[in-house]
Amino acid sequence: MRYDQYPFQVPEEKWVRVITNTDAKNEADDQFAIVQTLLSPMVINVGLIAAHYGIKRHPDSMERSYRELEVIFDKMGLPREGLLYRGASKPMENIHTPVPSPGAELIVREAMKEDTRPLFVTFMGPITDLASAYLL
Numbered sequence: 001m002r003y004d005q006y007p008f009q010v011p012e013e014k015w016v017r018v019i020t021n022t023d024a025k026n027e028a029d030d031q032f033a034i035v036q037t038l039l040s041p042m043v044i045n046v047g048l049i050a051a052h053y054g055i056k057r058h059p060d061s062m063e064r065s066y067r068e069l070e071v072i073f074d075k076m077g078l079p080r081e082g083l084l085y086r087g088a089s090k091p092m093e094n095i096h097t098p099v100p101s102p103g104a105e106l107i108v109r110e111a112m113k114e115d116t117r118p119l120f121v122t123f124m125g126p127i128t129d130l131a132s133a134y135l136l
Contacts, residue, residue: 001045001083003038010041016118018043019107021087023125024068025061026053030124034072037122044117046110049087049103051125062089065125088128098132107133 002015020037024030037043050066058064066086073080087103098104107129110119121130 001038001078002041002043004041006041008041014042015044016042016120017046017110017115019046019049019110019119019121021049021051021103021121021123021125021127021129022069023051023053023061023065024072025064026125031068031072033122033124034069035076038076038078045083046119047083047085047103047106049085049101049106049129051087051103051123051129052089052091053125055090060089062087088132090128091126092128092131095131096135098135099128100132100136101129103129104132104136108136 018037020034022030022034038045048069050062050069052062054061069084085103085106086101088099088101090099092099107121
């Protein structure tokens with residue numbers, strides 16, 4: 001998804017693919033960064049991954065982040081289909097065992113994709129999904 005409702009166009013060779021990984025329900029700063037990324041005319045938003053923010057305060061923290069992403073998309077009037085992914089529901093237990101998730105699978109799939117455009121994966125929370133993607 002690339003937002004292009006501007007009176008100017010960004011040349012296609014400037015477009016980049018972006019996956020945003022966010023613990024959106026943890027603090028109020030992520031929402032601003034999410035909206036900024038979604039509205040950037042040079043960003044092809046490949047997916048947004050809901051991240052956990054630990055399990056001590058809220059055992060369902062990843063689900064809370066996922067619901068926050070749904071709220072943001074709904075308020076912006078953007079379709080969610082194919083863009084929202086659940087990340088790891090908990091931290092990794094050790095450095096050798098991934099926490100599989102649709103989000104980690106998205107990172108692997110996009111990293112391995114034959115595409116000349118750069119892929120950036122941004123993290124606004126734990127890097128559990130990136131570490132898991134590497135191990136997967």
